[in-house]
Structures are given as C-alpha cells and as structure tokens.
Amino acid sequence: MNAHQATGRVTEDELHAYVDGQLDGNRRLAVERWLAEDPEAARRAEDYRAQGLLLHEMFDAVLREPPSDTVQELSDRLKGRIAFNDNRPAWHARPLVRFAAAVMLVVAGAAGGWMGRGADQQGAAPVAQQRQTLATFAQEATQAHRFYTSDERFQVELGADNQDELNGWLSKRMGRDVFGPDLGRVGYRLIGGRSLPTDLGAGAQYMYANDANKRITLFVGAPQGGNQSNFSFTQNGDVATFYWVEGPLAYALAGRLSKEELLEIAKAVYQDVKAGPPRREPPPEQQPQQQQPQPQQDHPPGVQPISDTQKAKES
Amino acid sequence: MSKFGVDLEVHIASLRRYARALLRNGADAEDLVQEALTRAVARADSFQAGTNLRAWLFTILHNVHVNQVRSKAARPQEVDVADVESKLVSPARQEERVELREMMRAVDELPEEQRKVLLLVALEGLKYDEVADMLGVPIGTVMSRLSRAREAVRAKLANEGGVTLRRVK
Numbered sequence: 001m002n003a004h005q006a007t008g009r010v011t012e013d014e015l016h017a018y019v020d021g022q023l024d025g026n027r028r029l030a031v032e033r034w035l036a037e038d039p040e041a042a043r044r045a046e047d048y049r050a051q052g053l054l055l056h057e058m059f060d061a062v063l064r065e066p067p068s069d070t071v072q073e074l075s076d077r078l079k080g081r082i083a084f085n086d087n088r089p090a091w092h093a094r095p096l097v098r099f100a101a102a103v104m105l106v107v108a109g110a111a112g113g114w115m116g117r118g119a120d121q122q123g124a125a126p127v128a129q130q131r132q133t134l135a136t137f138a139q140e141a142t143q144a145h146r147f148y149t150s151d152e153r154f155q156v157e158l159g160a161d162n163q164d165e166l167n168g169w170l171s172k173r174m175g176r177d178v179f180g181p182d183l184g185r186v187g188y189r190l191i192g193g194r195s196l197p198t199d200l201g202a203g204a205q206y207m208y209a210n211d212a213n214k215r216i217t218l219f220v221g222a223p224q225g226g227n228q229s230n231f232s233f234t235q236n237g238d239v240a241t242f243y244w245v246e247g248p249l250a251y252a253l254a255g256r257l258s259k260e261e262l263l264e265i266a267k268a269v270y271q272d273v274k275a276g277p278p279r280r281e282p283p284p285e286q287q288p289q290q291q292q293p294q295p296q297q298d299h300p301p302g303v304q305p306i307s308d309t310q311k312a313k314e315s
Numbered sequence: 316m317s318k319f320g321v322d323l324e325v326h327i328a329s330l331r332r333y334a335r336a337l338l339r340n341g342a343d344a345e346d347l348v349q350e351a352l353t354r355a356v357a358r359a360d361s362f363q364a365g366t367n368l369r370a371w372l373f374t375i376l377h378n379v380h381v382n383q384v385r386s387k388a389a390r391p392q393e394v395d396v397a398d399v400e401s402k403l404v405s406p407a408r409q410e411e412r413v414e415l416r417e418m419m420r421a422v423d424e425l426p427e428e429q430r431k432v433l434l435l436v437a438l439e440g441l442k443y444d445e446v447a448d449m450l451g452v453p454i455g456t457v458m459s460r461l462s463r464a465r466e467a468v469r470a471k472l473a474n475e476g477g478v479t480l481r482r483v484k
Binding site for chain 1: 319320323324325327328329331332335336341344345348349352353355356359360362364368414415418419422433434436437438440442443458461462465468469472
C-alpha cells in the first residue's frame, strides 16, 4: 500500500479500503479523483458497495431476532465477568438495547439502509423504491432541520405551551395520530412544531432544545404502506440523522451531534413512540380521523422492529 | 444502560449476524455463538480492559468455528439452498429479490476463506488488521482474499443479470 503513497497513484488495496471506509482523508481524495476519471474503476467501487448492501439486506434481519435464552444468559454473565465496576441496573431495557445494537450495526451513510424481514406483504411497491422514498424522507428531514434551526424566529409554527393542542393540530394535518415524545430524560424539552409538505404527504416537525439551546428535530411522515422497520443512519455535513419506520409512521431524528449522542436520543424517541402518546384527557375531536381515508392501514399485527418478544420475561 | 453494556450487546448482535451468514442455519449459528460466549466467559480474565473487545470476541468465535469444522469433518456441511432461502427471504418478496438470490448463490460458491473475509469486512465492518489477527494471516492475504471474493461475486452477478445490481445503489 505504501509504495504508491508518494507517487499518488492509487492501488487495488486502496480501492477496497475506500469502499470499506478504511482510508484516511488524503488518500480518500486521491481515490475519488481517480474514480472520477476512470469509469471502470468507479463501476467496480459501486458494485463492491452494492454487494455490501445486499449482504446487509440478507442478514440484518438477524439483528431483530432475540437471541436464544442461553446466549442471552451468557451475554449477561460475560458482562458481569468483564465489567466489574459496572453496577448500573443491568439489562433493564433489553428491547431498547437491541434497538441500539441494530442501529449501530446497519450500514451507515448509504441510501441503502436496512430492509427488515416481512418488508412488504403487498409486494406492489418495489423495495428499492421504498428505500429510495425513505432516503428522500431522511434528506427532507435533514434539510428541514438545517432550515428551521438556522433562524430562531421562525423555528416553530406552534409552540409547545399546550402540547395537546400542538399534537392535535399536527395529527389533523397528517391525518394520523402523532405526538411529540417527552425527551426530558435525555435533557431536551419540546419547544414546538410545524407542519411541512414532504414526499410522503404532510409531515410534522417537532423541535426540541436543551439547556445549551442546542436544537434537535424529530420529523414524522407517513410512508406508503410501509410496515417495514428500517433503522438507518445518514450524515449530511454536520447534521446526523437516524430514521426508521414504526408502525404506520416514519421517523427521522436530526441534530448536529455525534452518531453516539444522537443514538441516545433516538432510543428515548423509540421508547416513547412505542409506548404511545401520553394519556391526558382525550380531545373530543380526536376520534379516528374521518376526513381522510387511509388506504395503508393493513399492517399485519406483530410486525414490529427489534422485538418485544421478551417483554413477558422482563416484567 | 451503561456504554459498556450497549457495546457488548452490539458486538454480540454482530457475532450472531456473522455466524448466521457463515453457517446459514439459524440453529447452528446460535450454537456457534453460544459456544463462543461460553469460552469467552471462561476466559474473561484474559481480556484486558481497554483493548479491542470486538476483535477478542470474533477471534474466539473463529477459533471455535475452526474446531467445530475439524471435529465435524466427517459430516458434510451442505445445506439445501432452497431451505436457506425460504428462511432468509420472505417468500412474498421473492420475485423482486432476484438479486438477493443471486448474491446468496455467488457468496455460497466462494471458497470459505474468501467468504469469511468478505463477510467480516463488508457485513461486519471489521478493520483489515482485525481480520488478519483473527484469522492469523498477514494483512496482504486478507486483501487478496477480499479482492478475489469481490471480483468473483461481481463476475457472477454480472453474468446472471448485471442490470439488477445497478439498481441497488
């Protein structure tokens, strides 16, 4: 690998290292210059990357299958053996941790993401197209984040002083029940929200801020018949975005944070969204929405990300 | 949940995925992971805090696998392809998953040493030097196996419908 370093020529090994994200910045630029001039090499890089995406499509489903009891028990014991000083209440949120694990292991940065098992029973929408749609959704979320965090004056349409009002209004706009999760335990408070057009119809953007006035946004959209559960991560400049589908809704959490920091918040969002909206007194007009027919309601029960299958055990 | 707890869970999920990709059979894969974790627990004292936990776990899994293969050498390791596919690919989606079936087949046809390197790098995201340490081969060997694996798969997919692969961007 080193022989060519001086001359700037790109080696075969470096092409692989480029695809695998194992090149440092300078050499990456050299490879990119080469790829721009050599279509055959560019095709190879693209094919290698596509192979990786296919591997993820084939095997990422394992991440959502709960391990056998024995494996789980051994994991716990291993943790006990290795982390002596770790006296936090262990494994109290297993499905959540598995969510975190899955998020960390899916292919990062690509438009690909992860098509989980049971992706689409209707078979009508090509998977590639769905994936594209969700990637677009994440992009919109990222752009919306940039845009509405750039100027504090216009950051929200409706403040969070009355959360029921905010949630009710956005639910009405979207034709679905949406709510802004409580992220207080990760240090962020809801400041408000706005309704936005997206590729998937009306979307809702919730904005949160922490004490340092750092802002994150949660973008909610309604994917076409999407009952697949994708966990994907994309980094656009300084904005990191996690996105996934839970039930009838797609979520994209965006912030100028590291992947790890954002993951902590994504976990909180995931947990809250799964638990459902806070039960206050239900607003009277919140009957199941009649205004809009909802063609995509045929989500088979039981298609869930990660897995709650261990819930019984944990109680 | 502590950072360490999450890290460990991430590594174990990664081990399970790798084992499944390598063995293709859910039960065998879980057995392999189980055996590897049993050894890891037994040898936990030899793990040095602050060193690479993921590499340590993968190395143990690799050694267990090598031993298993050795002791099962008399028994054929083949698995029916149709059986595997039905487990891995939801049946309703098969017609649009042609490229997945082709990929599966192409990976199956790789020599095991190449298949391992491809899966460790392209699926599990291990660093080249981690793979070299784990397999006990020089890094150059890792690179040449990786290169041959990728080219073989590429040739295979190009033969059987190169256009479909283009779509997966």
